[in-house]
Amino acid sequence: MQINVIGIGAGNPQHLTLEAIAALQESDAVVALDKGENKADLLGARQYIIATHAPGIPLITVSDPPRDRDPADYRAEVRRWHQARAQLLLEALPDVEQVAFLVWGDPALYDSTLRIIERMRGLGLDCSVRVIPGITAVHALTAAHGILLNRIGEDIRITTGRALLDGPTTNAVVMLDGGAAWLDVPDAQIWWGAYLGTELQVLRSGTVAEIGAGLAEEKAALREQHGWIMDIYLLRR
Ligand SMILES: C[S@@+](CC[C@H](N)C(=O)[O-])C[C@H]1O[C@@H](n2cnc3c(N)ncnc32)[C@H](O)[C@@H]1O
Incomplete structure (x- = not known):
């Protein structure tokens, strides 16, 4: 077979x-x-x-x-x-x-x-x-925002919400985050996307300090509304 x-x-x-x-x-x-x-x-x-x-x-x-x-x-x-x-x-x-x-x-x-x-x-x-x-969802995210994953010559890390703080956050793509791990990196920029490529797609971007708390509430509300959520985001310091 x-x-x-x-x-x-x-x-x-x-x-x-x-x-x-x-x-x-x-x-x-x-x-x-x-x-x-x-x-x-x-x-x-x-x-x-x-x-x-x-x-x-x-x-x-x-x-x-x-x-x-x-x-x-x-x-x-x-x-x-x-x-x-x-x-x-x-x-x-x-x-x-x-x-x-x-x-x-x-x-x-x-x-x-x-x-x-x-x-x-x-x-x-x-x-x-x-x-x-x-x-991948990584590419769906960057295409939806029209962004690059890295500034010139920088490295990129792909990680989970659980392991976010275990390594650098120069350019960290976070997947499988059941909560709002971005709140642990308040000085980062965030490009966030949920339900990418579907009719439900939602995109948000800004600094974590400015939009992070509101985004956490919005994510919880979207999960409640649809019964499930898949989101991914790029954090950059
Ligand atoms: C088990 S992983 C699978 C990843 C998949 N193999 C890929 O290449 O993208 C599931 C995670 O991918 C991300 N993901 C997959 N599809 C997504 C989508 N349409 N919108 C947002 N995030 C997505 C989320 O972070 C989700 O928690």
Whole structure:
């Protein structure tokens, strides 16, 4: 079996590359993890992509196994969860030549699909893997604001809300922030985007000192309103 791990871009169906469309059309089935109703729009985006570019290809959804969000040992819990996901996906894999996994953004950036496929191999799956790159949320953010990630010659760090203060914030892109970690860097500039590439897209920019507190309130209100939120931002000092 061949598994096509296809980056689908970060929200806008037009992010899909020609290579991604071709790989999808060569696939016999698509497998997706259903992450529950809060993220239903993400599953909806995959359904839309299949209906548009490869109608008729079966979509097999697997319900995400439960995860402890506040474990004593975070890494151990994530490993246990990935193993449970691998087991469920392995059981759901159809007996076909090519299966596609549609991955949000790019498969190399904060995504566990490739790791889970390795675990499936560990459980006995015999497969080759082909990766098709996708437009990341980082690029959706910079394009939406029309900005560069760095000033001339500077380095860029991509991190999570949890780890923001563990390293430099010359140019720090923050993903996976459940709260408002920007408030910890009051002297930075921020370029923030939520629901990028979708009809719900919201963009804000300014100094953290000026807009940070209001943005934290707005983020909470948007999450309340829509039931979920995905946001990303560049901080620059
Ligand atoms: C699990 S990571 C997946 C990243 C993805 N593989 C990529 O290449 O962009 C999810 C995080 O990506 C960011 N993200 C993804 N899509 C986004 C979007 N449309 N708008 C804002 N942030 C997004 C958010 O920070 C979210 O917490």
